Amino acid sequence: MTDKKASHKSSVASGQVxxxxxxxxxxxxxxxxxxxSVARILAESKPEGLELTHIFNRGVARKRVNWxxxxxxxxxxxxxxxxxxxxxxxxxxxxxxxxxTWVRRALEAGKSVVxxxxxxxxxxxxxxxxxxxxxxxxxxxxxxxxxxxxVIPGLEQGLAGDRITRMEGILNGTCNFILSKMEGGADxxxxxxxxxxxxxxxxxxTEDVGGLDARAKLAILMRLAMRVVVDPDEITPxxxxxVGAVDFSYARDLSCTIRQVARAEESDGxxxxxxxxMLVDLRSPLAWSxxxxxxxxxxxxxxxxxxxxxxxxxxxxxxxxxxxxxxxLAHGSRRVEIPSVPAKIGAEFELPHYIRFLxxxxxxxxxxxxxxxxxxxxxxRAIVQKPGYPAAALPFVVTVEPCxxxxxxxxxxxxxxxxxxxxxxxxxQMLE
Amino acid sequence: MTDKKASHKSSVASGQVxxxxxxxxxxxxxxxxxxxSVARILAESKPEGLELTHIFNRGVARKRVNWxxxxxxxxxxxxxxxxxxxxxxxxxxxxxxxxxTWVRRALEAGKSVVxxxxxxxxxxxxxxxxxxxxxxxxxxxxxxxxxxxxVIPGLEQGLAGDRITRMEGILNGTCNFILSKMEGGADxxxxxxxxxxxxxxxxxxTEDVGGLDARAKLAILMRLAMRVVVDPDEITPxxxxxVGAVDFSYARDLSCTIRQVARAEESDGxxxxxxxxMLVDLRSPLAWSxxxxxxxxxxxxxxxxxxxxxxxxxxxxxxxxxxxxxxxLAHGSRRVEIPSVPAKIGAEFELPHYIRFLxxxxxxxxxxxxxxxxxxxxxxRAIVQKPGYPAAALPFVVTVEPCxxxxxxxxxxxxxxxxxxxxxxxxxQMLE
Numbered sequence: 001m002t003d004k005k006a007s008h009k010s011s012v013a014s015g016q017v018x019x020x021x022x023x024x025x026x027x028x029x030x031x032x033x034x035x036x037s038v039a040r041i042l043a044e045s046k047p048e049g050l051e052l053t054h055i056f057n058r059g060v061a062r063k064r065v066n067w068x069x070x071x072x073x074x075x076x077x078x079x080x081x082x083x084x085x086x087x088x089x090x091x092x093x094x095x096x097x098x099x100x101t102w103v104r105r106a107l108e109a110g111k112s113v114v115x116x117x118x119x120x121x122x123x124x125x126x127x128x129x130x131x132x133x134x135x136x137x138x139x140x141x142x143x144x145x146x147x148x149x150x151v152i153p154g155l156e157q158g159l160a161g162d163r164i165t166r167m168e169g170i171l172n173g174t175c176n177f178i179l180s181k182m183e184g185g186a187d188x189x190x191x192x193x194x195x196x197x198x199x200x201x202x203x204x205x206t207e208d209v210g211g212l213d214a215r216a217k218l219a220i221l222m223r224l225a226m227r228v229v230v231d232p233d234e235i236t237p238x239x240x241x242x243v244g245a246v247d248f249s250y251a252r253d254l255s256c257t258i259r260q261v262a263r264a265e266e267s268d269g270x271x272x273x274x275x276x277x278m279l280v281d282l283r284s285p286l287a288w289s290x291x292x293x294x295x296x297x298x299x300x301x302x303x304x305x306x307x308x309x310x311x312x313x314x315x316x317x318x319x320x321x322x323x324x325x326x327x328x329l330a331h332g333s334r335r336v337e338i339p340s341v342p343a344k345i346g347a348e349f350e351l352p353h354y355i356r357f358l359x360x361x362x363x364x365x366x367x368x369x370x371x372x373x374x375x376x377x378x379x380x381r382a383i384v385q386k387p388g389y390p391a392a393a394l395p396f397v398v399t400v401e402p403c404x405x406x407x408x409x410x411x412x413x414x415x416x417x418x419x420x421x422x423x424x425x426x427x428x429q430m431l432e
Numbered sequence: 433m434t435d436k437k438a439s440h441k442s443s444v445a446s447g448q449v450x451x452x453x454x455x456x457x458x459x460x461x462x463x464x465x466x467x468x469s470v471a472r473i474l475a476e477s478k479p480e481g482l483e484l485t486h487i488f489n490r491g492v493a494r495k496r497v498n499w500x501x502x503x504x505x506x507x508x509x510x511x512x513x514x515x516x517x518x519x520x521x522x523x524x525x526x527x528x529x530x531x532x533t534w535v536r537r538a539l540e541a542g543k544s545v546v547x548x549x550x551x552x553x554x555x556x557x558x559x560x561x562x563x564x565x566x567x568x569x570x571x572x573x574x575x576x577x578x579x580x581x582x583v584i585p586g587l588e589q590g591l592a593g594d595r596i597t598r599m600e601g602i603l604n605g606t607c608n609f610i611l612s613k614m615e616g617g618a619d620x621x622x623x624x625x626x627x628x629x630x631x632x633x634x635x636x637x638t639e640d641v642g643g644l645d646a647r648a649k650l651a652i653l654m655r656l657a658m659r660v661v662v663d664p665d666e667i668t669p670x671x672x673x674x675v676g677a678v679d680f681s682y683a684r685d686l687s688c689t690i691r692q693v694a695r696a697e698e699s700d701g702x703x704x705x706x707x708x709x710m711l712v713d714l715r716s717p718l719a720w721s722x723x724x725x726x727x728x729x730x731x732x733x734x735x736x737x738x739x740x741x742x743x744x745x746x747x748x749x750x751x752x753x754x755x756x757x758x759x760x761l762a763h764g765s766r767r768v769e770i771p772s773v774p775a776k777i778g779a780e781f782e783l784p785h786y787i788r789f790l791x792x793x794x795x796x797x798x799x800x801x802x803x804x805x806x807x808x809x810x811x812x813r814a815i816v817q818k819p820g821y822p823a824a825a826l827p828f829v830v831t832v833e834p835c836x837x838x839x840x841x842x843x844x845x846x847x848x849x850x851x852x853x854x855x856x857x858x859x860x861q862m863l864e
Contacts, residue, residue, distance in 0.1 A: 041593060041734060048771065142590055148735035150582075150590020157589050157765065158574055158582020161473060161755025285741075288720065302473060303580035303752040306742035309717075311735060320735040323593025324768075331768040333589065336759050339480065 024330045027054035027081050029102055030092035031063045034116060034143075037319030038090060039068055047323065049330035056081045082106055088329060090322060091115040100124060107131045107139065114325045116143035116318055122216035122232045125223065126340070138335070140325035145217040146171060146294040148317025149310040153324070155224040155298070156336045162300035164225035167264045168431065171217040173292030173313045174201045174208035175240050175260035179277070180290040183248055183257050188241065200292055200313075211237025211260065211275040218262035218275060225298060226264060228271050228343035235345060238276025242426050247356055250384060250397045251279055254354070254430075257287050261431065265349065272346040279354045279430040285309070286431065349405050352381060352430040355398045355412070359420045361391040372414045373400065376407040393422055399430065456762045459486035459513050461534055462524035463495045466548060466575075469751030470522060471500055479755065481762035488513045514538055520761060522754060523547040532556060539563045539571065546757045548575035548750055554648035554664045557655065558772070570767070572757035577649040578603060578726040580749025581742040585756070587656040587730070588768045594732035596657035599696045600863065603649040605724030605745045606633045606640035607672050607692035611709070612722040615680055615689050620673065632724055632745075643669025643692065643707040650694035650707060657730060658696060660703050660775035667777060670708025674858050679788055682816060682829045683711055686786070686862075689719050693863065697781065704778040711786045711862040717741070718863065781837050784813060784862040787830045787844070791852045793823040801830065804846040808839040825854055831862065 026042075028035050035055070042052050052072055057063045060076045075081050078098070082089070082105050089106040091113060093099040100120050103113050107128060115121065121128070121141045132139040142152045146169070155164075170176050177200050181191040192209070195201035207213045212232075219232040240260050251258050256279040264273040280286040285307050289295040294312025299305050311317040359365055370380060378400050385396035400408070408427065416424055458474075460467050467487070474484050484504055489495045492508040507513050510530070514521070514537050521538040523545060525531040532552050535545050539560060547553065553560070553573045564571040574584045578601070587596075602608050609632050613623040624641070627633035639645045644664075651664040672692050683690050688711040696705040712718040717739050721727040726744025731737050743749040791797055802812060810832050817828035832840070840859065848856055 037734070045593075045595065047593070148594075148732070149738055150586035153589035154582035154586050154740075157585035157760055158753060158756050160759045161477075161479070161757075162580075162752040163477065285720070288717070300580070300749075300752060302469070302748040304743045304749060306581055306740070308586075308738070308740055310738035316734040317732075317736060320594040320732060321590060324590050325593075327592045327768050328589055332766045333768055334764045334766065336756075336763040336765055 023049050023051040024326065025051055025053045025085060025087045026090060026326060027056065027084065027086035027088070028052065028090045028092065029056045029078070029081070029099070030094075031055050031057040031060070032092065033315035034318045034322065035090075035092045036065070037315035038092070038322050041319055041323050043067055043069065047327055050323070050326050054081045054084055054086050078102055082109065086111065088112045088114060088326065090326070091117055092322075093117070094119070096120060096123065103128060104131065107135055107137050110135045110137050112138040112140070112329055114140045114143075114322055114329070116141070116147075116322060118144040118213070118216045118220060122219040125220065126229055138329055140329065140335070141220070142325045143318045143321035145220050146296060146308070146310075146312045147314065148320050149294055149296070149308045149312060150321070150324070151221065151296045151308050152224060154306075154308060155221070156338065159225075159298065159300060159303065159306065160336045160338060162303045164298050165266045165301050166299035167218075167221060167225055167296070168286065169214075169218065169221065169262045169296040170259055170286060170289050170294055171262050171296070171312065172208050172211075172214040172260055173294060174205065175214070176289060176294070177292045178209070179240060179243070179258055179260060182243070182245065185245070187245060188243075209241055210239045214260060214262045215275045218264060218273060221296070222264050222271070222273065223340045224338055226266055226271055227338055227340040228345070229340050230273070230343065230345050235273045235275060236347060238274075240277045243277045246395045247426065247428075249386065250356065251354070253384060253386070254279065254399065255282050256280060256430065257282055258428070259286050259289070261286060270346055271343055272348050274347055274349065274429070277428055279428050281432055284431065347405060349429065350402050352402050352432065353400050353408055354428045354430050355400065356395055356426040357398070358393060358395050358422045360422060361394045362420055365418070365420055368418060369398065369415055372411045373398070375414075376403070376411040378403045378407060378411060455481050455483040456758065457483055457485040457517060457519045458522060458758060459488065459516065459518035459520070460484065460522050460524065461488045461510070461513070461531075462526075463487050463489040463492070464524065465747035466750045466754070467522075467524045468497070469747035470524070470754050473751055473755050475499055475501065479759055482755070482758050486513045486516055486518050510534055514541065518543065520544045520546060520758065522758070523549055524754075525549070526551070528552055528555065535560060536563065539567055539569050542567045542569050544570040544572070544761055546572045546575075546754055546761070548573070548579075548754060550576040550645070550648045550652060554651040557652065558661055570761055572761065572767070573652075574757045575750045575753035577652050578728060578740070578742075578744045579746065580752050581726055581728070581740045581744060582753070582756070583653065583728045583740050584656060586738070586740060587653070588770065591657075591730065591732060591735065591738065592768045592770060594735045596730050597698045597733050598731035599650075599653060599657055599728065600718065601646075601650065601653065601694045601728040602691055602718060602721050602726055603694050603728070603744065604640050604646040604692055605726060606637065607646070608721060608726070609724045610641070611672060611675070611690055611692060614675070614677065617677070619677060620675075641673055642671045646692060646694040647707045650696060650705060653728070654696050654703070654705065655772045656770055658698055658703055659770055659772040660777070661772050662705065662775065662777050667705045667707060668779060670706075672709045675709045678827045679858065679860075681818065682788065682827075683786070685816060685818070686711065686831065687714050688712060688862065689714060690860070691718050691721070693718060695861075702778055703775055704780050706779055706781065706861070709860055711860050713864055716863065779837060781861065782834050783837075784834050784864065785832050785840055786860045786862050787832070788827055788858040789830070790825060790827050790854045792854060793826045794852055797850070797852055800850060801847055804843045805830070805832065807846075808835070808843040810835045810839060810843060
């Protein structure tokens, strides 16, 4: 056992896969949807150089399946698997703990780690990469963002020569499913229930609809694309829950629809980032993505726009990313280490906005609102009020020309004090 | 000099970029649009680990620019640069010769090669990769297909774990520029002239409009995606020149437009490939790409559809791919060697077709055409004849349900003998 392992290690280090005699020994941590898909692909495709040796799961007895090769060790003892002769730990448990502990333990032992854990990478990626480099292992996380879409390899390998100045992503399939169904006329609550029934949304959907999932993924992409180390908590997400059927109706009149977008932009060396529902032009690629699809648009200083889209989640697409990372390890492919620096992240953008008010109608409302906007030197683009709503709860929309987020926030704080408002105004950035 | 080089070699071989003391010494072969963009990015971004040392071009005196660092050797002596201490040759001359000779010489000397030369890689990629592996160098060609879009790194690094069963690509920017302009109402000849004036098309546009450029790129992608070694000459391309304004008019009535598509499909272990103008649904991603944009849609057995789009050509986007390949080399990133096998490539698809006839009208034409189709058991979907065309040169369209390409070819050979035809029928596959 010791000899086999030593021979693998030295051959990986020299990058000479063709002369490696022993396959990479793989331990799966987690045998849920993604874990069983990884095992399935390994069993069916038998890729050269990869051997599944261990499967760890709590209560592993109920997980056993007969199509996994007989030689695989099933275990519910994480420590034992971490001490085993596996070369790579595939961490699919998710969350910060105990997944983080397992990953650290594996890296400290000089093993490599492949993970789909966006939260762990978003919060601790830099530290874990440093640990891997110190101990001679490798950390790969191509599955952590946009599952089956090779955005991370694309950034690391194909776009490393560019400087990415803007990034717009649909990174949460649950929100995209809900919003694209609402675009078709459905209401939020039944669509959320449908998403939960289909397994697209958790019983507690806060991480998804609140934007926490998307901001973790945005933080990971920002490090690779914009080379800034970002604390995800510095990005304030806006939940999609405030968006209603009325907003889709108004959006359509503006030749737009609504998507949850994670967005980052560099301008004069300052990076700003935000996550939330936004109006996107119906002709924009962001409007094309439907259902649980993900999409990422990267704007390079030299190469212009590059669009990636596909299935961002689900067992098989995510498992493809995991197996691809394993193959890269087995073939001695190394990460292109993109240098990144810690950065304060702003929230100041200069974009047009859609602002929807819900008021108890009385004379003078528009004058007061437009007055508050004018005091911040914000130009109005359009005021739209569709017929058919009751005066006691009247929704209407003001769109404004590109303005600083901070100026609009001040104006909306003023407007928010008006007695006629039935709820705080809904303010959405408009992407053109 | 010798010491420096030796130290670089051993460190690249061990994959330990962080401990490498000497940057990768880079010789550019070709200082045209792409070559000068590469030099520009290196001069502006100063990526760690890369040093431009040589520029080779014929008549190099007229190429000299003052923003290239003074230490760079300008040369018109290819042999001297090949014998120099450069670690990597960046081949941007294009074509099979003398580019192929330079690449072979460099690889034989143990140097690495980065190239954007689709023709060389399509026809000799397998042999050159073998040579590189034998001599300890590396061959990278991320810029050879779809320039600024990281399709090749995406396939090698992010999708290696999947089995790609279908591929549809808009791989030639010139054709896409021409066809998307024709979609807007322009005629072929003036649009071609515009493309030539803008530098998108060569004086002799045959390689582009005839489909030879796209089929070379298709062959490269087929090796990486479908793991088959393809002789590009086995793929018979259809030129876009037969498509006229009338076809865009009929296509629109069918909720379609026309694009040059390179397409490959695996079914029951048999791979078929084709390149030519095709009808694409207006709701399909292929219809979204306009101007010189490129797009690739890969369908994975496990991961489903992944779409890549962006700028496929041009100095800066292509240069981004070249610099990214150089960074990957400097960081010790190795290709994931995807095993491929030689394969006979078929041309048998089972798709619906659009067939446009141009006839001198007389009674009985439709009966004869539909009779010939019926004898091959081909079902008609629609017969469309728009008003406003003269009976002496009357275009009309028949669309048919999915049928084997070979059966339709036999029927069209029969139909082609009809005396009323003013030209051979235009037969386009319809993608749904």
